[in-house]
Amino acid sequence: xxxxxxxxxxxxxxxxxxxxxxxxxxxxxxxxxxxxxxxxxxxxxxxxxxxxxxxxxxxxxxxxxxxxxxxxxxxxxxxxxxxxxxxxxxxxxxxxxxxxxxxxxxxxxxxxxxxxxxxxxxxxxxxxxxxxxxxxxxxxxxxxxxxxxxxxxxxxxxxxxxxxxxxxxxxxxxxxxxxxxxxxxxxxxxxxxxxxxxxxxxxxxxxxxxxxxxxxxxxxxxxxxxxxxxxxxxxxxxxxxxxxxxxxxxxxxxxxxxxxxxxxxxxxxxxxxxxxxxxxxxxxxxxxxxxxxxxxxxxxxxxxxxxxxxxxxxxxxxxxxxxxxxxxxxxxxxxxxxxxxxxxxxxxxxxxxxxxxxxx
Amino acid sequence: xxxxxxxxxxxxxxxxxxxxxxxxxxxxxxxxxxxxxxxxxxxxxxxxxxxxxxxxxxxxxxxxxxxxxxxxxxxxxxxxxxxxxxxxxxxxxxxxxxxxxxxxxxxxxxxxxxxxxxxxxxxxxxxxxxxxxxxxxxxxxxxxxxxxxxxxxxxxxxxxxxxxxxxxxxxxxxxxxxxxxxxxxxxxxxxxxxxxxxxxxxxxxxxxxxxxxxxxxxxxxxxxxxxxxxxxxxxxxxxxxxxxxxxxxxxxxx
Numbered sequence: 221x222x223x224x225x226x227x228x229x230x231x232x233x234x235x236x237x238x239x240x241x242x243x244x245x246x247x248x249x250x251x252x253x254x255x256x257x258x259x260x261x262x263x264x265x266x267x268x269x270x271x272x273x274x275x276x277x278x279x280x281x282x283x284x285x286x287x288x289x290x291x292x293x294x295x296x297x298x299x300x301x302x303x304x305x306x307x308x309x310x311x312x313x314x315x316x317x318x319x320x321x322x323x324x325x326x327x328x329x330x331x332x333x334x335x336x337x338x339x340x341x342x343x344x345x346x347x348x349x350x351x352x353x354x355x356x357x358x359x360x361x362x363x364x365x366x367x368x369x370x371x372x373x374x375x376x377x378x379x380x381x382x383x384x385x386x387x388x389x390x391x392x393x394x395x396x397x398x399x400x401x402x403x404x405x406x407x408x409x410x411x412x413x414x415x416x417x418x419x420x421x422x423x424x425x426x427x428x429x430x431x432x433x434x435x436x437x438x439x440x441x442x443x444x445x446x447x448x449x450x451x452x453x454x455x456x457x458x459x460x461x462x463x464x465x466x467x468x469x470x471x472x473x474x475x476x477x478x479x480x481x482x483x484x485x486x487x488x489x490x491x492x493x494x495x496x497x498x499x500x501x502x503x504x505x506x507x508x509x510x511x512x513x514x515x516x517x518x519x520x521x522x523x524x525x526x527x528x529x530x531x532x533x534x535x536x537x538x539x540x541x542x543x544x545x546x547x548x549x550x551x552x553x554x555x556x557x558x559x560x561x562x563x564x565x566x567x568x569x570x571x572x573x574x575x576x577x578x579x580x
Numbered sequence: 581x582x583x584x585x586x587x588x589x590x591x592x593x594x595x596x597x598x599x600x601x602x603x604x605x606x607x608x609x610x611x612x613x614x615x616x617x618x619x620x621x622x623x624x625x626x627x628x629x630x631x632x633x634x635x636x637x638x639x640x641x642x643x644x645x646x647x648x649x650x651x652x653x654x655x656x657x658x659x660x661x662x663x664x665x666x667x668x669x670x671x672x673x674x675x676x677x678x679x680x681x682x683x684x685x686x687x688x689x690x691x692x693x694x695x696x697x698x699x700x701x702x703x704x705x706x707x708x709x710x711x712x713x714x715x716x717x718x719x720x721x722x723x724x725x726x727x728x729x730x731x732x733x734x735x736x737x738x739x740x741x742x743x744x745x746x747x748x749x750x751x752x753x754x755x756x757x758x759x760x761x762x763x764x765x766x767x768x769x770x771x772x773x774x775x776x777x778x779x780x781x782x783x784x785x786x787x788x789x790x791x792x793x794x795x796x797x798x799x800x801x802x803x804x805x806x807x808x809x810x811x812x813x814x815x816x817x818x819x820x821x822x823x824x825x826x827x828x829x830x831x832x833x834x
Contacts, residue, residue, distance in 0.1 A: 244671055245670065245671050247667060273667075273670045273671055275666070275667075275670065277663065277696075278692055278693070278696035281660065281692075281693075282663040282666075282692065282693050282696065285657060285660035285663035285664050285667075285693070286663050286664070286666055286667035288654075288656070288660075288664055288667075289654060289663065289664030289665065289666065289668045290670075290671050292664075293634065293654075293667075293671055293672055295671045295672075297667065311657055312660070315656075315657050319655075425634045425652035425653065425654050425668070426634075426652065426672065426675075427631050427632040427633055427634060427651075427652055427672070427676075428630065428631055428633075428650065428651050429631050433650075434646070434649075434651055434653065435653075436646045436652070436653045436654075436655070437653070437654040437655065438637075438646070438653075438654070438655035439655070
C-alpha cells in the first residue's frame with residue numbers, strides 16, 4: 221500500500237494507520253463512539269496481509285491485559301476504547317506502566333460520569349494526565365485535532381512508547397473519532413521480523429534463548445527500598461520525557477493580547493472563534509497543547525508576560541485549566557469556558573465567553 | 581564401592597530438572613506448589629521447549645513462580661493471566677504458553693478471562709492449583725471452599741445460605757467447545773505425581789499441536805491456610821476434597 225489520499229472517519233484512520241505502521245496486534249472491545257476502529261480492522265483483515273492479529277476480547281479488562289501480554293513479549297500492540305471502557309482498562313494500564321512496557325491506547329472520549337452519553341467530551345483529561353490507575357505513573361498523552369493527526373499519532377505514539385518503554389495514549393474526543401476529513405495515509409511499513417524484535421527488545425518474554433537469563437516482566441517488588449528505586453527510575457524517565465517530548469501548536473500568538481488554550485476538537489472551534497474575534501478587532505491567538513502530558517508548561521508560562529489573559533476552552537467542567545493556571549502561576553487572569561454532557565459549543569459562544577470573563 | 585565410584589552420571593536415576601534454579605522456595609512446608617513447579621520444569625525439558633516457553637505467573641502464593649523456573653515469565657494482574665497468555669500465544673504461535681493460577685485467581689476474579697480464553701480455544705494450557713482457600717492473603721474463603729469448611733472469612737464454616745456453593749470450574753471448562761483437554765489431578769503421592777505429570781505433558785503437547793485450550797486442575801493442600809500438619813492436610817484432602825472434586829480426565833478430544 222503506497223501513500224494515498226482518502227476521505228474517512230477519525231476512527232477508521234486509527235485502524236488504517238495501525239496496519240500501515242506495522243502494528244503486530246490490536247485487542248479491543250466495542251464501545252460508542254469508537255467501534256469503527258475494531259470494525260474497520262475486522263473488515264480490512266490485516267491478518268491476511270501484514271499478519272497483524274486482531275481480536276475482540278470479552279471485555280475491556282481482558283483487552284488491556286492482552287495488550288500487556290503482547291507488549292511484554294516485545295510486540296507492537298494497541299487497544300482502543302471510550303471513556304467507561306477506558307475506566308475498566310485502568311488496572312491494566314497501571315500494570316503496563318509499572319512493568320515499563322510500550323503500547324498504544326486510544327481513548328475516543330464521550331460524556332460521563334457513569335454510562336453518560338455517547339456524545340463527545342473531553343472530561344477524561346484528569347484521568348489521562350493525572351493518573352487513572354493506581355500508583356505514580358505517567359502516560360505519554362497525544363491529543364489529535366484532525367483526522368490526519370489521528371493517523372499520524374498512531375505511528376508517533378508507538379515511536380514514543382518504544383523509545384521510553386512507556387504506554388502512550390491518544391486522547392481524542394467523539395468529534396475527532398466520528399468526523400470525516402481528507403487524510404493522507406502513510407505507505408505500508410513492514411512489521412518487524414522476529415530477529416528485529418529480539419534485537420530491539422532484549423527484555424521481552426520471547427522464550428529464553430540459550431545463554432541469556434530469563435526475562436521476567438513484573439511490576440511486583442515487595443522490598444520497599446527496591447520499590448522506591450523503581451519509582452525513582454520511573455520519575456527520572458518522566459523528567460526526560462518532559463524535557464524532550466513537549467509538543468504544541470501556536471496560531472497568531474505573536475501579536476496576541478489574549479490567548480485561547482484548547483486541545484482536540486475544541487482547538488478547531490477555538491480557531492474559528494479566534495478568527496471571529498480578530499474580525500472584531502480583538503487580538504486573539506490560540507495555543508493548542510498536542511502533548512497533554514508532557515504539558516507545554518514553559519510555553520504557556522512564557523505568554524504570561526505577553527498577554528492580558530487566557531481563556532481555557534474544554535468539553536468539561538474545567539480540567540486542563542488547572543495545568544494552565546499552574547503554568548501561569550497567578551500572573552494573569554485565566555478563565556474557563558466549557559460545555560458539558562456532550563454539547564459542542566459554537567465559536568461565537570467562545571467569543572462571548574472571552575469578552576465576558578477575560579476582556580470585560 | 582566408594583562414594584566417588586557411585587556418584588557418576590551413568591548411575592544417576594533421578595536429578596533436579598535443569599530448569600529449576602537453586603533459589604530456596606518460599607512456599608510453606610507441605611504445599612503442593614513445589615511439586616507442580618518441578619513437574620512443569622521436567623515436561624518443558626523433556627519436550628525440548630526450554631527456549632520457547634513463556635509462563636504467566638499469577639497473583640497469590642505462586643506470584644514468585646518466576647523465581648524458581650528458568651524460563652521467561654510475565655506476572656499478570658489478579659485473574660487476568662488467560663488474557664495475557666492469549667495475546668502472547670497469538671503473537672508468538674510457535675511458543676509454549678501456559679498460565680499458573682490459584683483458585684482465587686482463576687475461579688473468582690478471573691472467571692471471565694478463564695472461561696473466555698478456554699472457550700475461544702486458545703492454544704494455551706492453564707494450570708489450576710485448587711487448594712480451596714486464599715493462601716497468600718491468609719486463608720480467606722475462595723469460590724472453591726467446601727461447604728462447611730472454615731476459613732478466616734467464614735469462621736463458622738461455609739454456609740450455602742450466606743456464601744453460595746463451591747464453584748467447579750473444571751466441570752464448566754469441560755463443557756466449553758474450545759477446550760481440548762480438561763483434567764483434574766493431585767500430587768499427594770508418587771502415583772498421583774506421575775499421573776499429574778502425564779496430564780501436564782498432554783496439555784502442553786496439545787497447546788503446541790493447535791488442538792485447543794487445556795486445563796489441568798491440581799487439587800492441592802494448604803497446610804497453613806487449613807491449619808494442619810502437611811500429613812494431616814494430605815489426609816484431609818483425600819477425605820474431603822476428592823469426593824467433591826473427583827480426580828481424572830473430564831474431557832480429552834484426542
